Amino acid sequence: MTSTIRVDWPACRARGLCHELLPEVIDLDEWGYPVVTGTVTAELLSDARAAVRACPQLALRLVG
Amino acid sequence: MTSTLAARSPVPLPDDITVLPGPALLAGLTRGPSLAAHRHQFGALPWIGLDVLQDLVGRVGVRGRGGAAFPFATKLETVARRRRPVVVVNFAEGEPASAKDMALALTRPHLVLDGAVAAARALGAREIHVVLPGERVRVQAAMHLASEERDDRMRIRVHTTTHGFVSGQSRAVIELMSGRPNLPVTAWEPEALSGFAGRPTLLSNAETWAQVGLLALGGASSYRRLGTQVEPGSTLVTLTRTGSATTPEVHEVAFGTPWSEVIRPLAPRTEVLVGGFHGSWTRWETLSSMRVSPTEMLAAGIPLGAGVVHVADAATCPLAFTADVAAYLAGESAGRCGPCVNGLPAIARELRAVVGGHGDPARLSRLTGLVTGRGACAHPDGTSRLVRTALTTLADEVEAHLHGRCGRALDADGRAS
Amino acid sequence: MTDGPLLWYLNRSTGVVLLVLLTVSVALGVLSIGGRPGRGLPRFVSQALHRNVALLSVLMLLAHVVTAVVDEYVDIRWWQAVVPVGASYEPLWLGLGTLSLDLVAAVTVTSLLRTRLSLRAWRSVHLLSWAAWVVAVVHSVGIGTDLSSLDGLAVVPAAACVVVVALSLVVRLARPAPPVAGQTWGRSA
DSSP: OOBEEEEOTTTOOOOOHHHHHOTTTEEEOTTSOEEEOSOBOGGGHHHHHHHHHHOTTOOEEEEO | OOOTTOOOOSSOOOSSOEEOOOSSTTTTGGGOSOHHHHHHHHOOOOOOOHHHHHHHHHHHTOBOSSSSOOBHHHHHHHHHTSSSOEEEEEOOOOOTTOOHHHHHHHHOHHHHHHHHHHHHHHHTOSEEEEEEOTTOHHHHHHHHHHHHHOOSSOEEEEEEOOSSGGGGSHHHHHHHHTTSOSSOOOOSSOTTTSOGGGSOEEEEEHHHHHHHHHHHHHHHHHHTTSBOSSSBSEEEEEEEESSSOOOOEEEEEETTOBGGGTSOOOOTTOEEEESGGGSEEEEHHHHTTSBSOHHHHHHTTOOOTTOEEEEOOTTBOHHHHHHHHHHHHHHTOOSOOHHHHHHHHHHHHHHHHHHHTOOOHHHHHHHHHHHTTOSSSSHHHHHHHHHHHHHHHTHHHHHHHHTTOOSSBBOTTSOBO | OOSSSHHHHHHHHHHHHHHHHHHHHHHHHHHHSSSOTTSSSOHHHHHHHHHHHHHHHHHHHHHHHHHHHHOSSSOOOGGGGTOOSOOSSSHHHHHHHHHHHHHHHHHHHHHHTGGGSOHHHHHHHHTHHHHHHHHHHHHHHHHOHHHHTTOGGGGHHHHHHHHHHHHHHHHHHHSOOOOOTTTSOOOOO
């Protein structure tokens, strides 16, 4: 059962905590904004939840 | 960082447009736009129940005319199941090259309003919202007049966009209606589920409402007399040319009509931009073999979008024109989403460099992939499509420019003259 | 056990440690706002530090309150730990301490429920941490009997806390502002 990371783009301020906590799924582009490169598998789920909680702008959601 | 790129639209907003008579939407134009003339032509608006309306729009498969071609019946059904629905007529037409909604406002306002009123009655909504373009004063005047002429008791709330390319995006419209800046925001659900004030919102393009109006006034069988079996009815297209002072023409075209019957023959290699500034480049030799059909064109990779067809005249370099459009689009970003705010200017700059002979098409291509899908609205996606199709369809021109050549008229700055 | 100076000293020592923890938490909060990723500590580390120091200070606050109430040397009731008025012992300075606790409670609860609130709601309550800290400093200077005489060394802890926070503000404000969506590119016309 895989989930997806969705970004609230107007809220995102390129702080990069999501990439630090979930580099397997979130890369950063050249301006520091997240690029979602894959889906969240079961073993990445707790890291994904941590990334969602850590975002200072609450700009991430875990869907599915 | 200097923003010499914050540019005006290379296609100016039209003051004047030519609206050609058509088979259904644009029939009987000579009688004028008044309510009396409208009733004379179409009769009174019957009171239609929700199930009848759903049946009508479902049977003919009305699709949105705002660009996304979303099935209207699905939106209607979603809204109908919920409480306190909101009906919104979107005349905003942020695309400068498009004039079809303007044409409807000037010639057929009551057809649009009848469609919205019919739906509002069927849904039990007590008012309709009409969203007008801030930069098209004639449209505002025409719709204010038409609203005052109405003799049903449906309340009409008018909103006017702050000007801009993205001001007509559905969430931007809902923001405007809510008293907030007229710019897109992230939506976790479609507005038909949760839109204005969290209520189910049936927001559609003015032409979509005109189509619904035609159905409500004339029924499905007369509607089906035009078009094809799978795509009944007709659609409005705006025809424009780059580089010349001709006014835009709005045509009503039955679905399935070959493009060769809509546009006078052009040289086969003539570049044509289909779908407006968020559209796709193609050549006349490709388009002339196709028909006015959203399904067919989508399958061919040149989606019809909101029906803007822009022909590059022989003297204008289509690549330089695309660079002008890209610069304009970069300046029209709402400025809310990082990939758009950063990516679109980067794309515009790189494309300008390609036109100038020193850019990197590979980097340009990578940038277009980078911005797609990473914003609150489809502005980066559309810009990306424009540039990507330029790189593929206009590959010869790209090659020429990289070798310091161009076959067309360019000014000293490499801008289309 | 409730006689004698043990609880008194525990209360005072938890108070000092609490002030230090609150100060560190505020300084970490100031330093971790803004800026681009990749400089020095990973951002999630400084965020976690801020959070953990804050939670630790809440525990210290509980200990500080318990020792104050249980100690029979001074008459402080349980309800005076949350209601800032009506105390008999040092009503002003104690009341300020209670006010600080109330503010810390609001900040803590909203932060634990952060993902369920809007960013704006959470942020406006979180800004009350400033008030909580300032009031805590004033409370410590006012109620700590050592400090009220303003003997040289006695004000040092409180003064040091103020200096630390001031420094963190200076460091933060001296950082160049990162490019943010909306600042680099305006809308045309």
